Amino acid sequence: MTAILTIIIVLFVAVALWQMVKIFDLAQVGTTNTQIADDHDNKINGYLMIGFLIFIYLITILSFWYLGDLPLMSNAASEHGSKVDNLMIISMIVIFVVQTITQFLLHYFAFKYRGEKGKKAFFYADNNTLEFIWTVIPVIVLAGLIIYGLFTWNDIMNIDEDDDPMVIELYAQQFNWKARYSGNDNVLGKANVRLIDIDRANILGVDEEDPNAEDDVIVTELHLPVGKPVLFKMRSQDVLHSAYMPHFRAQMNCVPGMVTQFGFTPTVTTADMRQTPEIIDKVKNINELRVERSAEVEASGQELIYEFDYLLLCNKICGKSHYNMQMKIIVETQEEFDAWMEEQTTFPNSLIN
Amino acid sequence: MSATADTHGHDDHDVHHHKETFITKYIFSTDHKMIAKQYLITGTVMGIIGILMSIMFRMQIAWPEKPNVLFEALLGKWAPDGVMDADIYLALVTIHGTIMVFFVLTAGLSGTFSNLLIPLQIGARDMASGFLNMVSYWLFFISCVIMIGSLYVEAGPAAAGWTIYPPLSALPMASSGSGMGMTLWLISMAIFIASQLIGSLNYIVTVINLRTKGMSMTRLPLTIWAFFVTAIIGTVSFPVLLSAALLLIMDRSFGTSFFLSDIFIQGEVLHYQGGSPVLFEHLFWFLGHPEVYIVILPAMGLVSEIMASSSRKPIFGYRAMIASILAIAFLSTIVWGHHMFVSGMNPFLGSVFTFTTLLIAIPSAVKAFNWITTIWKGNLQMNPAMLFSIGFVSTFITGGLTGIILGDSALDINVHDTYFVIAHFHLVMGISALYGMFAGIYHWYPKMFGRMMNKNLGYLHFWITAVCAYGVFFPMHFIGMAGLPRRYYSNSSFPLFDDLANTNVIITIFAIVGGIAQIIYLYNFFISIFYGKKAEQNPWKSTTLEWTTPVKHVHGNWPGAIPHVYRWSYDYSKPGHDVDFVPQNVPLMEGEEELQH
Incomplete structure (x- = not known):
């Protein structure tokens, strides 16, 4: 399909070129060639x-x-x-x-x-009323947009602490994401890259001495309960990354040496989103395209048939595999979330002693 | 000041003239007209490289990880079996951005036309310092050589994006381009900045001191106003980039921690403590944003001049045009934070920068409306230069309008760093500035080379380029709004964006056709130098002083005394005159009043 389209476009361009040269040549007949219009x-x-x-x-x-x-x-x-x-x-x-x-x-x-030869342009150098009009109109329109914005x-x-948002850490490294839940106390244990101990599987550098870390849970797939405010605390261990969650209109850079934050409340579960007409259309369209080039898709090791999922993408150039640094986000009901959380290992238990 | 220019008679210039050898005339020339041509040709060569790179990475985006003969031929070991490597993809986008923004649209555009037009249009024999002018060009040349040289580094050229944010640009273990490649990038840029500063100071001094008798600031053509203000912005903001580059060099080579802190990479903790990458972003964008106006203001100046001359009408709202140039210049230095809404800086700062950023739309709107009113009821002479000027206004409006979305912090959250941004800035400052540059080249070619460019090839060049520019960048807004991040080597490693693949193919085809169309221009440009039709002294019947100089270049510009100026530069179709233009050096007729502009 694309190949045919390509050929058609190239043909059109070629024909257009040829026609234009012809027109310009014709226009030249009988004129003195001064190279001035x-x-x-x-x-x-x-x-x-x-x-x-x-x-x-x-x-x-x-x-x-x-x-x-x-x-x-x-x-x-x-x-x-x-x-x-x-x-x-x-x-x-x-x-x-x-x-x-x-x-x-x-x-x-x-x-x-x-x-046209012999025509004289209208000498019109200034008009303060006009200038005033097209200064004031943009001012008014922009004032509206600025205030609304x-x-x-x-x-x-402005994160409202009264909403008691669920605190989750997003942790970026070349080239993957981790999420750390703060557990029942809703407070993240202290962490610093200097505490990273790969041998003991403390990959986020969480402080073992900090009691707040005892119920922390580190995962590679982000689960969010629907309708509950979430406050993300972002960290990066190496270079700048950006946590971009387009479906949630959310983005914040992850900066080594500091903690950044962004909060939102998810409103649609993954299951519900899959049933919306827009997503059904999009998925259908994508799957048709994937079937068309099925050999290629399967060779790349991906599953052929696509099912919609929210994604967290890296959106700040971070090196070779920047294009392939994403984490699945699943929005689910509180019950499903609790059941999932139940299965996860807490931070102290995930360490190798 | 005009007295200085007058006493600088042409006798002593004849003496210089006799001593000219090939080397002093064509290589180490101090003549502003020759230096302008040197800038233009160097900029053109860099432009060819930059555009070729963009076509290569566009091919990778359209046909990801497919073998390509072009890659195999040009990228060598970075394209094993003709498949582009992910590192070199990032290097290509990085060097493309650097070359186009700095080497083509800053030095190539401003360097060419500031040098050519400032002395000619203000009525000066040459720049205030011909020697510094020559130094400025050769520093630029050296920086070009170093930047091109960095392409041949073993581990590859800089690959951290043209914004070279640390820590990616600071740590060789984070990106293979951050070793020797980045070192050369930083050295090249440092030399480039020195070149720009010397050039800018020269422009400022020349405009202030060397105007001929009668050439008051309010009689200056808008080109000169644009170059003058551009030079001021450059002088204010370029040094900040230099300091950022120096601090980055210190972090990289001497272990300081200006921009780095708490880093764990490849199994070890680095010693850096207390620095912040956000500081670098502030320093970078303090130049980086004014930089887009350093690129666009000269183009605006050229277009204003060409539009007036080709419409046979005065530019509408001369004083409003100057005021808007000044307003844009001022605002451009206090909006840099709109590149950093999601960088982690305080959200309150985001509010401030949203406010200042959206204000820029006001002087920009004034300019756009004034250009449109300038062609209203004109007698438009559709030379290629005029077409590119109209094209400039068209892309400037299309690209500028989406700035309302990107400058709005709440909306930027979601389109930041997506293709929407690419579409916006390519139209508003990339394509627009290129159009301004092309317009200037077609218009002043007779002044530079004494010959005319072929107009039909010019028309062909314009129309193909115009269609392809929209074909490339218009759909990009939409794939950006669909959430596709920029600087992705491949968009098919997960299925979310599979439905955008066909659009990306179409964009790439437009890019290839548009790129090929530039060959028409290159052919026209280089062939016309030798075989173009000989130009008359004032082929476009313009009012400005450069057209009073002889076609054949002489040292000192005017063989006799420097002409005096009696009127502003926009007396086109003035009632009471038989001809439709009155040059600036023609005294007022009896009873004629100079316009209160």
């Missing part, structure tokens, strides 16, 4: 400007049509996510309107006022 050139390029305007609109429409099923503008799986999505949609509408109008004016004027930002970044 004459009325012919002005006319042809004026019309091409209108063609280009249509091309811009077309590529906008096509992009929205084929790629506009945007998981980032609907379908948020966290409480603050829908607020982000609303702001995103409002910003997109503003952008879309301004883009459509200004591109029209620019290209239409380029067509309308294409040069700042309220949303503060809402996201």
Whole structure:
């Protein structure tokens, strides 16, 4: 499919090229060759400007049509996510309107006022009223966007301790993620890379002396109970990483030497998300594509049929395998979560003595 | 000050003229026109390398881990059996970014046109210091050589992204490119910064001191305003990058801990304690953000000049254009934090930077509307330079508008470091600045080489490039909004983004076609130097002083006395005149009033 598309596009481009050279050659007949645009050139390029305007609109429409099923503008799986999505949609509408109008004016004027011999341009150097209008309008629109944006930002970044969020550490290293649950006391045991002891399997450098660490649980798959606020404390042991959870509209860098944080409340379980029409469509689409190139997929050791899961991706360049550093996130009911947690080994028990 | 320029008569220049040898004329030249050409050709060569790299990594993205003859031919041992290595993929994106931002769009663009146009348009015999100008070029040349040399290092060139965030860039065990490759990158950049500083100081001094009689600041063409303000921003912000680079060198080579702390890598704890990578991010972006304006402001200046000349109309809102340049320049130095909303810095700072960042949209909007009004009711001469200028405004608007999303901290959380960012900055400062550069080259080619470029090849070049630029970067917004992170060697190692694979193929095809289209331009550029049609003295019928100099270059620019200036540079189609342009050196007619601009 892609190959055919490629060939068609290349053919179109070739034909377009050939046509354009022909047009330009024709335009040359009977003119003195000064390499300065004459009325012919002005006319042809004026019309091409209108063609280009249509091309811009077309590529906008096509992009929205084929790629506009945007998981980032609907379908948020966290409480603050829908607020982000609303702001995103409002910003997109503003952008879309301004883009459509200004591109029209620019290209239409380029067509309308294409040069002709003997015509004289309109001497128009200044107009304070106009300048005032197009200073004030952006000011008003932007003031609205700034205020809306700042309220949303503060809402996201200010963690309300009264909600009693579940504290989880996200730990990054080249090239994988670990999560450490704080256990019943909801306090993480102290940790530092200087305490890492590979021989004893203390890979996160958790302080064994700290009583808070006694009920900590270290895992490689992140489970979250639905509807419960979570506060992530991020650490990295080597280089910068970024914990990016696109479905939850969440991202924060993991910085060696400091602890960063981000909190949100997941609102849709993995099971429910799999049943939403958007995800069903997306998964169906992906699986059709995977079946098409099944030999390749199986050769890479992946399972052929894809099932949706939330992912935590690394989104800050971190070295060779940056592209392949992710952790599965499972959002489930409190009961399922408790049952899963029950099976996990606490930190002291995971050590090799 | 004009007195100085006047006493600097042309007699003593004739003396220099006789002593010129091949070496003093073409290699160690102190003539600003020759230095401009040197910058342009060096920038072009770097640009070819940068674009070739982008086509290679685009091929890897479209057809991940597939053997490719191009890779086998060009990457050698980094592409065993023609399959690109993951490390070299990161190296390619790193060096592509570095070359395009610094070597092509800073030195190639600003270096070429500041050097060519500042003395010619203000009516000066040369730069304030021809010698420093030459030093500036040769430092730039050395930094290019070192950067290219780093491609041949055993362990590979720098591969930490063009932002070279530590610790990745500081620790050779974290990335193979962070050894010798990164050392050479840092040395190259340090020399580059020195070159830029010397150049910028020269531009500032020349504009302030060497304007001809009558050339007041409010009669300057907008090109000169743009170059002048660009040089000031460069002087303010480049030294900060230099200090960041020096501190990074100290961390790397002398064991200091400015940017590093608590690191455990490859089984051992390193001694670093107390530093912070976030500090580096602040220092880097304190230059890094003004840098995008260092790139775009000269392009804006060139486009303003070309639009007025080609529309046969004065630029609309001359004073508002200057005010917006100044406003953008000021704001550009207090917005760097919008690159760091999710870096772990205090969220309150995020609020401040959101506020200042979105303010930049106001002067930018004023500029865009003024350009559109400039062509309204004009008599547009559709030369290739004009097409690229219109293209500039188009991509500047498209790319600029998405800045409203990225500058908004709440929205940036989710599109930060995705393809959305790539789409945004390539359109607003990459493609736009390239268009500005192309516009400038097509427009001032007769001034530089005394010959005309072929217009039909120019049209072909523009239209293919224009279609491909949108074809490449427009869909990228959407794959970014779908959550695809940038700098991923392969997007198929897990299934989440499989549905974007076809879009990535289409983007790559557009990139390849667009890249090939540049061959048309290169052919036109190099062939026209020798075989182009001989240019008239003022082919575009412009008002500015550079067109009063003879076609054949002379040392000192004007064979006779320097012309005096009696009017602003935008008297196009002024009522009461028979011709549709009145050069700046033509005295006011009796009863004619100079416009209150």
